[in-house]
Structures are given as structure tokens and as C-alpha cells.
Amino acid sequence: MSSRRLPTRPPAHCAAPGWWVPALAVAGAIWVLSSLADTPGPPLHHPLDWGAHFLSYLALGYALGRATGLPVLAWMLAAWWGAADEIHQAFVPGREAGITDWWFDLAGSGLGAWLAGQACLKRAARRRVPHGDEGAGPRS
Structure with a gap:
């Protein structure tokens, strides 16, 4: 059993500036689709539209994370x-x-942000363990 403790939150150096491109693209796509009176494709009614909210904001939360x-x-x-x-949308005719x-937006973005944090923790843990030393216990 190792005496090393894994961090419970992502390290400060975890930011990946290249992810601003997909984050802004997803945010822009959400805004554009919300500006349309009729979205492309078949109409989505409850609960399918809540799934669309959840998934689009999961992507946004992950990219922002x-x-x-x-x-x-x-x-x-x-x-x-x-929000x-x-x-x-309250000012867009037909919407x-x-x-x-918004609750589904919150749930999706929360899961996406959490998944991004978990991905960062895994990358940080892989960087800390030298190859060939994974099973080594505490050194005396």
C-alpha cells in the first residue's frame, strides 16, 4: 500500500487553452440554435428536448472544464x-x-465539468508515477 495520496481536485496547471476553441464553438452553436424559431430536424418535445439540453451543456461543461x-x-x-x-429564448418568436x-443545462454542465476534472486528475496521476514504479510501495 502506497503512502502517496492522490489529489482530490485538479492541479493548477491543468488548464488546456486549446480547449477554448471547442468551448466557444459549442457556446456559439447553442446561441445560434436558440435564436431560430424552428430548430433543424424534427421537433423535440419533452423529454427529448431535455436530453438535448443535457447533452449540449455536458459538452460545454467538459470543454470549459x-x-x-x-x-x-x-x-x-x-x-x-x-441562464x-x-x-x-424568451424574446425569440416561437420559442x-x-x-x-435550465435545470437540465445545469445537470449536463455539472457532469461535463466534473468529467473534465477527473480527466485532469488521471493525467496528473500518470505524470507523477514513473514507468516501472507503479507497484512499488513506500520507500524506506
Whole structure:
């Protein structure tokens, strides 16, 4: 049994600035689709549209989590974007704003941000363990 403890939150150097490109692309796609009176494809009714909210914000939360390296910040940014998007939809003809939609945005972005944090922890743990030393216990 190793005396080394794994961190419970991502290290500060976990941010990957290249992930801002997909984060901004997902945020932009969400905004553009929300600006349309009719979204492309067949109409989605409850509960299918909640699944679409969950999955799109899961992608946004993950990308923001990788970009910032801070899952809580990523979740807060995605939550703000979801709230702004719901307010925006209230002014788009043919669309409506809904608190339930935002709850699914929060759930999806929270899971995405958490998954990004877990990916960072795994990468950090792989960097700390030298090859061939995985099974070695504490050294005396």
C-alpha cells in the first residue's frame, strides 16, 4: 500500500487553452440554435428536448472544464450561459424560456465539468508515477 495520496481536485496547471476553441464553438452553436424559431430536424418535445439540453451543456461543461482547468468555474460559466440563453429564448418568436430546461443545462454542465476534472486528475496521476514504479510501495 502506497503512502502517496492522490489529489482530490485538479492541479493548477491543468488548464488546456486549446480547449477554448471547442468551448466557444459549442457556446456559439447553442446561441445560434436558440435564436431560430424552428430548430433543424424534427421537433423535440419533452423529454427529448431535455436530453438535448443535457447533452449540449455536458459538452460545454467538459470543454470549459478542460479550458480553465477549474471544474467549479467551468460549471459556473456554463450555468451563466444557460441562464442567459433561456432569457434570450424568451424574446425569440416561437420559442419559450423554461426553468426546467435550465435545470437540465445545469445537470449536463455539472457532469461535463466534473468529467473534465477527473480527466485532469488521471493525467496528473500518470505524470507523477514513473514507468516501472507503479507497484512499488513506500520507500524506506
